[in-house]
Amino acid sequence: xxxxxxLTVFANILSRMFKNxxxxxxxxxxxxxxxxxxxxxxxxxxxxxxxxxERAGKTLQFHFxxxxxxxxxxxxxxxxxxxxxxxxxxxxxxxxHFEKGKGFAVIDMLKQATATLHPLKAAAPDALEITxxxxxxxxxxxxxxxxxxxxxxxxxRGIGNSYADEILYHACVSPFSTASAIPQWDVDKIFKSIDxxxxxxxxxxxxxxxxxxxxxLKDFMKIHNAALKVTSNGDVIKRDKIGGRTTYxxxxxxxxx
DNA sequence: ATGCATGTTCCCGG
DNA sequence: TCCGGGAACATGCA
Numbered sequence: 001x002x003x004x005x006x007l008t009v010f011a012n013i014l015s016r017m018f019k020n021x022x023x024x025x026x027x028x029x030x031x032x033x034x035x036x037x038x039x040x041x042x043x044x045x046x047x048x049x050x051x052x053x054e055r056a057g058k059t060l061q062f063h064f065x066x067x068x069x070x071x072x073x074x075x076x077x078x079x080x081x082x083x084x085x086x087x088x089x090x091x092x093x094x095x096x097h098f099e100k101g102k103g104f105a106v107i108d109m110l111k112q113a114t115a116t117l118h119p120l121k122a123a124a125p126d127a128l129e130i131t132x133x134x135x136x137x138x139x140x141x142x143x144x145x146x147x148x149x150x151x152x153x154x155x156x157r158g159i160g161n162s163y164a165d166e167i168l169y170h171a172c173v174s175p176f177s178t179a180s181a182i183p184q185w186d187v188d189k190i191f192k193s194i195d196x197x198x199x200x201x202x203x204x205x206x207x208x209x210x211x212x213x214x215x216x217l218k219d220f221m222k223i224h225n226a227a228l229k230v231t232s233n234g235d236v237i238k239r240d241k242i243g244g245r246t247t248y249x250x251x252x253x254x255x256x257x
Numbered sequence: 258a259t260g261c262a263t264g265t266t267c268c269c270g271g
Numbered sequence: 272t273c274c275g276g277g278a279a280c281a282t283g284c285a
Contacts, residue, residue, distance in 0.1 A: 003263095058264080076263040077282075091282090109282050112264080144274060153265085161263070226261090226285095244277070245263080 002074050004127060004158040005201035007055045009209055010080055014053040014060075016211070017082075018098050023048055023064065025097040029088070033114040041117055044068050050098070057126055057157030061119070071119030072106065078113030080213045081105050104213060127158035127194055135191045139179045146182060146190070147175035147242050159194070161245040163201070165224035167193045169231075174255035175247050176240075181256040223248045 002010065026045055028038045036044075048064035055061070062070040074080075081089050083103040088095070093113050095105040106113050125134060138156065142149050149155055150164040159167065168175045171193035173186050182190070204220050222228075225248070228237055235250040 073264085075265070076280085110263090110280060112280065114265095142273095148275085151264090241276095243275080246261085 002078070002080075003160045003163055004055070004058065005163075005198055005205050007058065007060055007074075008202045009205045010213060011053045011055045011060055012206065013209070013211055013213055014062075014080075014104065017102070018050050018096075018104075019052065021050055021098040021102070023050060023096060023098055027092075027095040027097070029092045029094060030108075030111050033093075033112065035116045041070075041115070044117055045070060055158075057122060057124075057153060058160065059119070069118055071116040073114045073116075074106070075108065075110065075112035075114060077110045078106060078108040081107055082213050122157055124154055124157050127156055128198060130156060132188070132191050135194075136184070136187055139182060139187050139190070142179040144179055145175065145242060146173065146177045146179045147247060149179045150190075150194075151243070158198075161247075162221060162224040163197060165248050166201075166221060167197045168253060169223040169249065170197050172253050174253040175242060175249050177254070177256040183256065186254065186256065223250070 023045055026042050028034065028041065031038050034041060045064055045068055048066055048068055050062060050064055052063045053060060054063070058073060060072045062072065064070070078093070081104060083089070083095060083097070083105055085101060089105045089107050091107040091109045093106040093108050093111065094115060095103060097103040106115070139146070139149065142155070147164050147168060150159045150167065151161065165175065167190065171186065171189040173182065173190055201220055223231060223237060230236055231250055233252070235252050237248050237250060240247050240249070
């Protein structure tokens with residue numbers, strides 16, 4: 001359940017560990033989500049140098065020498081694990097073997113993690129890159145529920161169910177608000193909250209993880225957290241479904257319809 | 258033991 | 272055309 005902040009941290013850790021290393025071997029255990037044949041993927045990437053790892057939306061982008069790019073989406077339950085000698089991790093999807101026996105694997109018990117060779121550049125802006133003007137225009141033209149809009153990857157990339165709740169809680173706007181009905185002042189607040197909530201989480205997770213790729217899931221959530229009954233203010237945390245997903249919010253969050 | 262969690266896609270209906 | 276709702280995916284956890 002890696003979300004945007006986790007992925008940003010993973011990208012940084014992978015860069016530290018494998019940047020400028022040669023990918024000696026790429027094992028594909030579960031090829032069903034690949035956009036190319038296993039052999040095509042291997043011949044494109046094996047022998048290449050990993051030049052950078054970046055996050056884009058909810059994906060990681062591995063940039064290899066020779067203009068080769070691999071996109072990776074972990075979907076619901078995908079995880080990254082560092083490889084230890086001679087042991088294939090349980091639920092392995094693919095394994096990246098670099099020099100000196102070092103490497104990492106993608107694991108996913110749902111087998112839904114998706115690797116894409118030469119992914120198309122996404123049209124929608126990333127949640128951490130969108131400008132205030134573009135965000136304002138986006139919110140103004142959509143008549144859907146604000147939480148649904150924040151999570152719509154075709155509109156804005158990178159925000160999932162739990163951080164959508166965290167952002168709207170931080171901005172004090174009800175997740176049930178109609179996007180186009182939200183006043184400019186509050187749209188500005190949401191825009192700022194996206195930046196603050198995500199970047200704060202990145203810092204906290206980076207600190208907690210160190211160089212651990214997966215690490216245990218630290219719970220930094222202030223509202224999207226099943227263990228909490230009330231917020232730090234003492235407001236009762238309510239639960240509802242939006243888009244089939246559990247949504248946590250309080251009565252104090254302003255509703256605009 | 259039952260049901261919930263999580264992202265995406267696809268299908269149906271208003 | 273836009274929007275919402277539900278199912279499906281496989282497994283671990285409370």
